Amino acid sequence: MNPEQAAKLAQTIRTRRGELGLSASEVARRAQVAKATVTRLELGDIPQPRPDNLRAIAEALELPVADLFAAADWIPEGELPTLTPYLRTKYKAMPADAVREIEQHFAVVAQRHGLTLDHITGPAPGQDE
Secondary structure (H helix, E strand, O other), X not given: OOHHHHHHHHHHHHHHHHHHOOOHHHHXXXXXXXXXXXXXXXXXXXOOOOHHHHXXXXXXXXXXXHHHHHHOOOOOHHHOOOHHHHHHHHOOOOOHHHHHHHHHHHHHHHHHOOOOXXXXXXXXXXXXX
């Protein structure tokens, strides 16, 4: 990780820990890692964190491990799904009308910032995702 990625990961961990009202010691205890590991990650002092530590910390923070991997920039941009398949996968119980509403709102915002719809929607329902 470069220093910017380390800072992004640090901020993600610190912010979520604060939202849950947990101490670094408590996160470390729940994740079964050394408190120094949590503290050093929050300071951006670990340039190559171990994936198993990130996974354990994500679980302790009730975060998807993908959130920490993304913050560490371990997920290549081309590997991320577009919005439509993401919503269908992540929120399976969400009504189709709600998914369309989110997509429409996102499309308006994205277009305002110069993104095209093909960057947003991905495959149609039933197509490979």
